[in-house]
Amino acid sequence: MKQMLLKKFICSHRWSITLLVSWVIYLCALDQFNLWHLIGVPHIEPLFADLHAILSAAECHQRGFDVFVNNPCDALNRPHVYGSLWLTLSRIDSIASHLFNLGVLLNLAFISVVVWLVKPSSISEMLSSALILFSPAVTLGIERANNDLVIFLLTFVSALLLSSTRIISLVFGVLVIYIATLLKIYPVVLFGAVILLKKDNQKIIAIIGFVIVLAALWFVTNKAEILILRNSVPKPQDHYVTGASALYTYLVRALSEVQFFTVTEFSAIVTACIVASSAWLAKRLKNDGLSELKINFNYIAFVLGLSILSFTYIINTNYDYRWIFVILMLPLIFDIKRSPHTSRLTHSLTTLFFVCTLIVVWAEELRATQVWAISLKLTQFFSFYNYTLYMQTVGHSIPISLLQQCAREVAACVVFAIAFSFVIRISFKRRLSLS
DSSP states (O other): OHHHHHHHHHHHTHHHHHHHHHHHHHHHHHHHTTOGGGGTOOOOSSSSHHHHHHHHHHHHHHTTOOTTTOOTTSTTOOOOOSOGGGGGGGGSTTGGGGHHHHHHHHHHHHHHHHHHHHOOOSHHHHHHHHHHHTSHHHHHHHHHTOTHHHHHHHHHHHHHHHTSSSHHHHHHHHHHHHHHHHHSSGGGHHHHHHHHHOOOHHHHHHHHHHHHHHHHHHHHHTHHHHHHHHHHSOOOOSTTEEOHHHHHHHHHHHOGGGGGSOHHHHHHHHHHHHHHHHHHHHHHTTTSGGGGSOOSHHHHHHHHHHHHHHHHHHHSOEEGGGGGGGGGGHHHHHHHHHOTTOOHHHHHHHHHHHHHHHHHHHHHHHHHTTHHHHHHHHHHHTTSOOOOSEEEETTEEEEHHHHHHHHHHHHHHHHHHHHHHHHHHHHSSSOOOOO
């Protein structure tokens, strides 16, 4: 009997099991044979270096150091740039010595949740998922055991709680968001997402009031810390990063005329373009079957993931691992592709969503292996094009590598435009009906 149940379980979950096993083997091979650089992941020692930064900060905090200024316990001497709640780990004796075990546990929790989340039902869904999960962007977060993995897991738990109709679950869902905000500032955007998600008139006032109280409590009790972190939070540029301000930097290097705008003005323009594109696409989809989809856990996870990705993209540059939050959006995308009611346009948009996501998350592999340079050399050798590593356009000589970086940022904007158009069509045609 047990063998039959086991066989039935394996058969019904064969694609999830295949994805899980192949992902673990892939990661082990990268580490065992030191192949990180081949997929564009800049490996640094120690393994799980970002988790090491947090654990070492907790250790130095226990010794009396102001780790927001100086953290000599860190192998790379990096100051602490996250919420002080992380420093409570100092209550665990010799916490930094448990780096490897904690890193493995964090990554296994992340991998397990992700596989459960995407639950591929066919080989095409498994391969589509694998292309994103095996990407340099996701792998970078795993290799560093970055605390974005913790925020991802908390966001996942919050989505589960928010998908319930019980008021106690909604309260705990908001509390989880509050904890995530204490750990890393950007989840504060999820408070707004919760208000937009909840359209039950009997609960919306209570939820809004609770969210406002928690947001105010967070700001008042952490005002000094927020001011410190505002100046110390990393603002990366060039490789391994995405963001509207990164796009601004790339365009300024290529076209000096872009300097007519400030970074803030340019970010506002990018936001306006995404909003306008989303509205236009949503209008084109008004007779589509998207509004027939249930507003359930998959939809809530989609909105929370999109909120974090788009918010952080607009306000700051982000390391590539921030794109792990696109994984929260995959279940709804699969639902849309499976639905018999969606139109050809919608299926085309979901395909474009995947293509643009792959451009974003795999961009560093293309740069690391110099795919652009190799392809251009080959085409020049066969006399197809007379291009070098520079492309002449509108009177400017633009390096191909810079063009690649710009293409990645444009692809990210396309992802946001498509995702928001789906949210508009699904949410504004139906009242919240969780199931």
